[in-house]
Amino acid sequence: MSSPSRAIAHSIVHRRRAWLISLAVVIVLALTTMALKLRFDTEILNLLPSGFDTVESLKVYSGQFSKNRELTFGLLDETGKVDLEAFAEHFSTMLGKEPWVTRFLDRSPMEKANGMEEVQALALPLLFNLPGDEFDSALAQLQPAAMATRFQQQRQAIESGSPRAEIQLTLDPLGLVIPAMKPLASSFSMEKAQPLVSADGTMHLAMVLTNQPGDGPFECRELMKKVNDFHQRVIRSWDGPAPQIVVTGRTPYVAQMSKGMERDIISTVLGSILLVAAIFYYGFRRVRPLIAIIHVLFLCCILAIALGSLCFPALNGITVGFCSILIGLGVDFGMLLYGAYQNSRELGTTHEEAIGTAIERIGRGILFGAATTGAGFGALLLSGCEGFAQLGLLIMFGILLAAGLMMTVFFLFIGSAHRPVRSDLLTVGLDRYLGSLFRSPQPVGWYCLVLLLGLTIFAVLPIATLKIEPNPQSLEPKNIPAGYALRKIQEKMSPTGDELVLGIIDAPDAKEFHRRWTATEVHWQKLLAGGKIKSVTTPTAFVSSPDNVRINTAKLVGLDFQSIRSSLTQALEKEGFSPEAFARGFRTLDQLQNIAKVGPAALSYQEMLPPNSSWWFVLDKFFGSKKNLACAYLTPLHKISTPAEKAAFLELVTPPGVPVHLTGWTFTLADLITWAQSKLVILTSTMLIFNILLLIFLFHRFRPIFLLMVTITLSIGAMVATVKMAGLPLNLFNILAFPLVLGVGVDYGIYVLLAARQAGDAQTLLKGILKPVLLSALTSIAGFGSLGFAENPSLSGLGLLCAIGVGWSLFATLFFLVPAYVWKRN
Numbered sequence: 001m002s003s004p005s006r007a008i009a010h011s012i013v014h015r016r017r018a019w020l021i022s023l024a025v026v027i028v029l030a031l032t033t034m035a036l037k038l039r040f041d042t043e044i045l046n047l048l049p050s051g052f053d054t055v056e057s058l059k060v061y062s063g064q065f066s067k068n069r070e071l072t073f074g075l076l077d078e079t080g081k082v083d084l085e086a087f088a089e090h091f092s093t094m095l096g097k098e099p100w101v102t103r104f105l106d107r108s109p110m111e112k113a114n115g116m117e118e119v120q121a122l123a124l125p126l127l128f129n130l131p132g133d134e135f136d137s138a139l140a141q142l143q144p145a146a147m148a149t150r151f152q153q154q155r156q157a158i159e160s161g162s163p164r165a166e167i168q169l170t171l172d173p174l175g176l177v178i179p180a181m182k183p184l185a186s187s188f189s190m191e192k193a194q195p196l197v198s199a200d201g202t203m204h205l206a207m208v209l210t211n212q213p214g215d216g217p218f219e220c221r222e223l224m225k226k227v228n229d230f231h232q233r234v235i236r237s238w239d240g241p242a243p244q245i246v247v248t249g250r251t252p253y254v255a256q257m258s259k260g261m262e263r264d265i266i267s268t269v270l271g272s273i274l275l276v277a278a279i280f281y282y283g284f285r286r287v288r289p290l291i292a293i294i295h296v297l298f299l300c301c302i303l304a305i306a307l308g309s310l311c312f313p314a315l316n317g318i319t320v321g322f323c324s325i326l327i328g329l330g331v332d333f334g335m336l337l338y339g340a341y342q343n344s345r346e347l348g349t350t351h352e353e354a355i356g357t358a359i360e361r362i363g364r365g366i367l368f369g370a371a372t373t374g375a376g377f378g379a380l381l382l383s384g385c386e387g388f389a390q391l392g393l394l395i396m397f398g399i400l401l402a403a404g405l406m407m408t409v410f411f412l413f414i415g416s417a418h419r420p421v422r423s424d425l426l427t428v429g430l431d432r433y434l435g436s437l438f439r440s441p442q443p444v445g446w447y448c449l450v451l452l453l454g455l456t457i458f459a460v461l462p463i464a465t466l467k468i469e470p471n472p473q474s475l476e477p478k479n480i481p482a483g484y485a486l487r488k489i490q491e492k493m494s495p496t497g498d499e500l501v502l503g504i505i506d507a508p509d510a511k512e513f514h515r516r517w518t519a520t521e522v523h524w525q526k527l528l529a530g531g532k533i534k535s536v537t538t539p540t541a542f543v544s545s546p547d548n549v550r551i552n553t554a555k556l557v558g559l560d561f562q563s564i565r566s567s568l569t570q571a572l573e574k575e576g577f578s579p580e581a582f583a584r585g586f587r588t589l590d591q592l593q594n595i596a597k598v599g600p601a602a603l604s605y606q607e608m609l610p611p612n613s614s615w616w617f618v619l620d621k622f623f624g625s626k627k628n629l630a631c632a633y634l635t636p637l638h639k640i641s642t643p644a645e646k647a648a649f650l651e652l653v654t655p656p657g658v659p660v661h662l663t664g665w666t667f668t669l670a671d672l673i674t675w676a677q678s679k680l681v682i683l684t685s686t687m688l689i690f691n692i693l694l695l696i697f698l699f700h701r702f703r704p705i706f707l708l709m710v711t712i713t714l715s716i717g718a719m720v721a722t723v724k725m726a727g728l729p730l731n732l733f734n735i736l737a738f739p740l741v742l743g744v745g746v747d748y749g750i751y752v753l754l755a756a757r758q759a760g761d762a763q764t765l766l767k768g769i770l771k772p773v774l775l776s777a778l779t780s781i782a783g784f785g786s787l788g789f790a791e792n793p794s795l796s797g798l799g800l801l802c803a804i805g806v807g808w809s810l811f812a813t814l815f816f817l818v819p820a821y822v823w824k825r826n
């Protein structure tokens with residue numbers, strides 16, 4: 001027995017109390033760190049890799065434009081049995097009384113009770129943004145003669161029965177609103193202002209801004225309790241059939257995803273523990289070592305999470321799979337060590353000697369196995385994706401901790417008593433298998449080679465090729481109500497399946513901001529007229545020109561507002577109108593007089609519009625919270641789903657000299673498909689090189705290295721063939737399972753060859769290692785497979801693919817590597 005193994009065994013047996021005290025201190029420190037530092041990040045965009053303009057722009061849009069406190073309700077009736085118009089009115093009436101509602105939009109702002117006043121207030125900033133000649137033409141309407149003529153014409157039109165004249169007179173008594181609003185017609189092509197009723201009339205929308213105090217999971221859950229209570233009260237207070245009420249937005253997403261994360265943690269960890277425990281007990285028929293292993297694995301989880309909370313400000317949702325993966329992988333070390341310990345006790349050694357022997361015989365393999373597995377997950381740091389980088393780093397921490405703690409702390413809990421191993425079907429079956437191999441290894445090896453080689457050939461042939469789903473739903477948790485609501489709203493409000501592309505423009509100052517949007521507006525209107533895009537909605541009309549505003553406000557200084565007021569009163573009375581009925585016109589004159597005194601500062605929308613105005617939903621749609629940042633909405637002629645289509649569209653819509661940032665889910669995923677494919681090649685190549693270098697360092701001979709690399713290559717080939725034949729979907733993240741399998745799958749061959757190379761009878765040595773290897777592989781499959789219970793599709797897909805890959809690695813190790821080794825040894 002080597003000196004380090006003897007020293008560790010002696011320390012564990014004779015200094016148990018010191019070990020336990022040190023362990024308690026470490027646990028307290030880890031739990032304290034978690035309590036102070038651990039935070040969870042429920043933002044799905046943080047799963048996306050950085051470094052892409054589309055991704056960064058999507059994050060900018062989510063942070064700057066998509067209001068964290070905004071909800072979108074959908075009232076859906078596909079049965080035709082609901083009076084949806086009446087229910088929508090009932091819904092809006094009750095919604096307006098809710099204390100958590102700051103403002104809401106359930107119809108066009110023009111249709112609101114105070115819609116006319118708000119249009120007039122909105123028109124003033126637009127008026128002063130007009131070019132000088134257009135502003136002068138509008139301002140000329142305040143001349144006494146112009147007012148008299150206009151009111152005379154309007155009176156005659158009203159008397160002739162024209163409803164349009166009455167509306168115009170009510171909306172625009174001074175003749176300033178209509179010229180001011182005219183630029184909106186070019187910015188809003190056709191019906192592109194988002195409708196609030198679907199074309200088939202089966203869905204009504206209502207947009208709500210809430211007074212939610214924060215955007216964390218707790219605040220989101222509390223608000224959703226109020227929203228759900230509101231749902232129930234609305235339904236109870238309605239007589240007759242009611243529609244389906246769906247709601248989406250960041251708040252329901254966060255509330256539902258945070259609950260889903262908790263369910264994922266519980267379901268995956270419990271599933272992993274139960275499966276692992278069942279496999280261990282079946283293999284060893286012992287409870288105490290099983291409990292010892294679980295204690296060590298929980299300790300590894302706690303320490304790794306504490307380290308992760310120090311490394312990252314918040315742990316992303318995908319890291320909830322960390323514990324179940326670590327349990328499935330970390331238990332391998334305990335099984336291997338306990339198997340060696342048990343074999344040593346069967347030969348009559350003492351507890352201390354058996355510990356030392358197990359560490360000496362298996363420790364080297366465990367360290368190298370931890371290195372390959374840790375490297376496989378550590379390679380995710382190269383993915384450029386924060387969520388998977390966190391998952392990889394946590395599992396790497398956990399695996400390395402498990403390797404060290406299983407060789408030390410594990411033996412503190414197994415006790416010194418020993419009972420002889422009873423024969424079981426697994427042991428008997430492996431004994432018979434090894435006996436047949438040592439008699440004639442070639443048939444098994446050749447049959448397995450033919451099968452694996454055939455599958456590998458099928459994997460590389462262009463048959464049933466693997467495809468990565470460019471679908472945002474592949475990143476969304478399963479069965480999440482907010483996701484269903486969003487898809488249903490998109491389906492109803494855009495039945496043609498058109499998906500908007502977002503165009504974001506920013507600038508260092510207001511003058512350049514106006515120049516960029518003006519140039520962009522001209523360019524896009526040409527594309528629209530030429531039939532190269534379907535539609536475009538821009539904020540250009542709302543983007544103020546500092547020069548126009550400054551020059552136009554200066555023109556108010558010479559106006560005699562008292563004289564204009566008197567002329568307005570005389571013109572109204574002359575045509576038989578009551579001045580009191582046109583109070584809005586007089587208020588507009590007061591606002592103009594104030595602008596003449598204060599200057600351009602009085603023209604901000606914050607000054608003109610009340611906080612509960614429905615127009616804020618329009619303005620917030622266009623303008624970010626950051627100054628000189630705005631967004632437009634374009635509809636391409638067809639869906640963009642490939643990098644080439646994305647590049648062509650970007651070139652088409654980008655005007656000369658204007659940096660436009662285009663984004664959107666499918667637009668972004670077109671970029672990320674290329675990213676996923678490149679990362680697959682990079683990470684797989686990195687793991688292959690690492691494995692080869694590690695095996696060279698470990699074995700120093702060509703034959704075992706060649707056997708191991710052939711085994712893992714055939715395993716990957718069989719894994720790809722299985723995925724192709726089963727038609728399993730790949731998304732942007734579960735494709736990373738392939739390099740992970742390289743890191744995990746090679747371990748079983750390392751354990752077998754290292755054990756077989758030791759002094760002694762080869763069949764006896766293999767007999768002592770194959771059972772722990774088989775059980776440890778099954779627990780790894782169980783750990784990965786338990787992720788199938790997760791609601792997060794990235795996590796569940798990753799677990800399923802890794803389970804398939806590890807399963808084939810085990811198969812290739814048992815039925816190709818072992819026969820090949822026995823054949824060469826014979």
